[in-house]
Amino acid sequence: MITADQTSPGLSLAPSPVQTQGAPGFIQDIWDKIPLPPWLLITFLVGAAFLLVSGLLCTVCCCCLRRRRRKKRGKETVGLGRASNSTSTHLVQPHLDDMELGLDDQKRGWLQVSLEYNFRSQELRVGLKEADHLKALQADGTADPYARIYLTSDPLKIHETRVHRQTLSLVFNESCIFQVPQAELPKAMLVIQILDFHCFSPHAPIRELLIPLGTSDLHHVLEQWYELGPPGQAEQEQTGELCFSLRYVPSTGKLTVVVVVLEARGLRQGLSDSYVKIRLLLNQKKGKKKKTTVKKNTSSPYFNEAFAFPVPSSQIQNVDLLVSVWGHRCLSRGEPCGKLVLGCRGTGHQLQHWSDMLAHARRPIAQWHRLQSPEEVDKALQIKKGLQLPLPSS
Structure with a gap:
């Protein structure tokens, strides 16, 4: 009977079943080394997965809400810019930045005017206080503005202010008086033109303001900011x-x-x-x-x-x-x-x-x-x- 020790070196026996069995995997080794029962470990893994999924869902919901809020704010901004006549903020804050309303490109301009009518003497006192955010017509981005004032009921009487050099925001502090019979008030209209002074060429109109006296409450002194319109309105109407x-x-x-x-x-x-x-x-x-x-x-x-x-x-x-x-x-x-x-x-x-x-x-x-x-x-x-x-x- 030949034993294992008596076998020749050239001969090899078949490996034992223990030698052919593969080594345990890495995950199996870690699982065996954890000193916890399997049911408890599975519970921890399920809870961690639940927390991870919940966090992802919360993040997605927050992003969606932020997008909806941004869209809503954008719609509100566009609506406010279109409804330029629906707010009276400019009456007390004429220096309000037009960029909030999306109107910076238009540069409409504002004019502060006071009206006072004396029913006894039938005289209308027009006061020009100041102008702001006028439109620049010159290449250097400035203008030499002045104002021309007249009434449609008395076209031959025109009052012109002094010229203010190189500015788009100016203070007039000038006034003029027009004789307006009370019977002509419903049909009369006050025209204020802002022009850019030129020495050797016709003066270029910048903006214009039309104030119908028939719809104005002249029983007390009026002083407020008016939004200037495009030039030529009075000429088109008459x-x-x-x-x-x-x-x-x-x-x-x-x-x-x-x-x-x-x-x-x-x-x-x-x-x-x-x-x-x-x-x-x-x-x-x-x-x-x-x-x-x-x-x-x-x-x-x-x-x-x-x-x-x-x-x-x-x-x-x-x-x-x-x-x-x-x-x-x-x-x-x-x-x-x-x-x-x-x-x-x-x-x-x-x-x-x-x-x-x-x-x-x-x-x-x-x-x-x-x-x-x-x-x-x-x-x-x-x-x-x-x-x-x-x-x-x-």
């Missing part, structure tokens, strides 16, 4: 009216359009001189122009002047008449108060007036017309600045 007649005389090869300028009324306030200019447009190009005499110191001038424009009969569908009222202010050059266009490109009453003229040969047709904004008419016409086309002489 452009005036013009009455003229049209008549055309057909003849061999040509037509003669006769325009008789009769009178105007309700022209813009503050005009010292006014006149009417008539220009013939052929194929949207400027042709002959004629103008009336100048009428001084009146907002309702009477002209009664006739002008004749010869037109080729084949071009009647391409002819327009541009009628404009011009005026001079104190120490300023002439500027258009309002315009009208008559012809096939006209609209409304202007087109009807032109059609009535063509339908009644040799018969004058007179009509009143409300003047339109010069910018609006020029944009509608899209006038081409080119060489004047020769027209047949009369």
Whole structure:
């Protein structure tokens, strides 16, 4: 019988079952070394997992709530910025930063004004206190502002303040007195224009304020901040009216359009001189122009002047008449108060007036017309600045 010790070195026996069994795992070793019963260890692991999941859920909920609050605040900010007239904060805090309302880009500007009306003497005292957050028109970001004040009921009396150099926030501390009968208060309107002073060019309007006296409580002194609006509001509201007649005389090869300028009324306030200019447009190009005499110191001038424009009969569908009222202010050059266009490109009453003229040969047709904004008419016409086309002489 051969024993293990007697076996030769070259021979090897099969390994025992104990030798073939793998070593215990790392987790199994740790599990065996913990001096706790298995049920207690499992309880601890389940509790830790529960706490971890609860913490993650709380974090996600908090993030969602924060996002909802931010969205809600954003909506409230946009709504407040849109409703600029729904708050009276500017009456007591005009220096409030407009960035809170999202209006910093507009730079509307504010003006503090006081109104005091004496019912015995029928005098209105207008006090300009100060202005803030005006719009810069110059390249250096500043302006040389001053104020121009007048009443629609007395357009020839204008008060101008002194010029303040290189500033967008200024203190006026100036006042002026206007004679306003009590019967005219419901229709009168106070106009305050803020302009940028220029030495060698027309003064540029910055902002404008319109205060209707009929809706203001003048039984006691009013002093408050007003939000300034865009310039040109008073001019748009009171452009005036013009009455003229049209008549055309057909003849061999040509037509003669006769325009008789009769009178105007309700022209813009503050005009010292006014006149009417008539220009013939052929194929949207400027042709002959004629103008009336100048009428001084009146907002309702009477002209009664006739002008004749010869037109080729084949071009009647391409002819327009541009009628404009011009005026001079104190120490300023002439500027258009309002315009009208008559012809096939006209609209409304202007087109009807032109059609009535063509339908009644040799018969004058007179009509009143409300003047339109010069910018609006020029944009509608899209006038081409080119060489004047020769027209047949009369």
